[in-house]
Amino acid sequence: MSCWTVASPCTVRCAAHRVPPVATGVRARRYAALAGALLRGLASGPRLASGEVLRTQAKGVIRALGATLEAPASVSGPRRRPGEAGSLIVSDHISWLDALALLAVEPATALAKREVAQWPLFGPLAERAGVQFIDRDRIRTLPDTVAQVAAVLRAGRSVLVFPQGTTWCTESGSGFRRALFQAAVDAEAPVRPVTVSYRQCGEPSTVAAFLGEDTFAASLHRVISARDLAVRVTPHPALHPARDRRALAAAAHTAIRGTGAPAHP
Structure with a gap:
């Protein structure tokens, strides 16, 4: 167990198709199409990290x-x-699809588990x-991670993090871990809470x-088999960085919750 480790009651049984899957063909x-999109992304080389290229390639993978993708321009x-x-x-x-959806809207430096x-x-x-x-298994790396995130923010680039520390089957999930909010405090950077949710035929779905x-x-097979799957990105008002990290984490989680997500099965 480490500072990054969070227990979730959700298991693979929570992930289910809301409507019948698509046909084999x-x-x-x-x-x-996915293989082609991924190969085009790899062929972009170092240019993939640039804003518009990253946005375009992420949208291509989702398609x-x-x-x-249901999202604003930014x-x-x-x-x-x-x-x-x-x-x-x-x-x-x-889902792993969360990051793709967010990067398709707002190119940023994303943090992910090493796996x-x-x-x-x-x-x-x-x-x-x-x-x-x-x-996430090395607690001693946490201060360095916070310092690196603060440096990226100071340089004017956005950073994407998932402070719940693990995945849940709905938007409500658990509270946010506070550590990375310190980077926003140190860099005097705004915190932008964003809700990512999934729908099938317009109704909440856990399939992704x-x-x-x-x-x-x-x-991946479950997502590719999903019929009429939509990824919805909903940004909330920015939070001022003058707050302490505990208050920032609580306010961000409050903004993201209460979206009418399906109850945990």
Whole structure:
């Protein structure tokens, strides 16, 4: 157990199709489209970490999966002036698809658990996109991680984090871990809470959830098989960085909750 470790009651049984899956032929076409989208992303090389390229490639992967992205043009609001800090974008955490949806809207430096680097194709793609990998089992790395995030924010780039520390089957989830909010305090950067939610045929769905002992391959297959899946990104008003990290974490979680998510099964 470490400072990053959070227990969730959600298991793979929570992830379920709300409507019948698509036909085998549709799945096959989606897998082919996904392979093409990922290879195009890899072919972008170092350019993938640049804002517009990252946004375009993330949208392409979501389309290839057969999902629809419902999101505003930006989650950080008006364009920052030179010298202003970036935003600490904090979101609930349901799926590996969360990060893709958010990066398709707001190119940022994302933090992810180190295991993501080992995922086929997605891992190398994440590295080229500038994702920073966290070793959640080493508590001694936490101060350095906070300092690195603060430095990125001071440089004017936004940082995407999932402070719940694990995935849940709905938006409500658990409270937020406070450590990374210190980076926003240190950098005097705004905190932007964002809700990511999933719908099938317009109704709340847990099909995209990546939980417990689930494997990435099984979760990917479930998402590709999902009928009429939509990923909804809902930004909330920015929180002022003058607050202490405890207050920031509580306020961010309060903003994200209460979205009418399905109850935990």
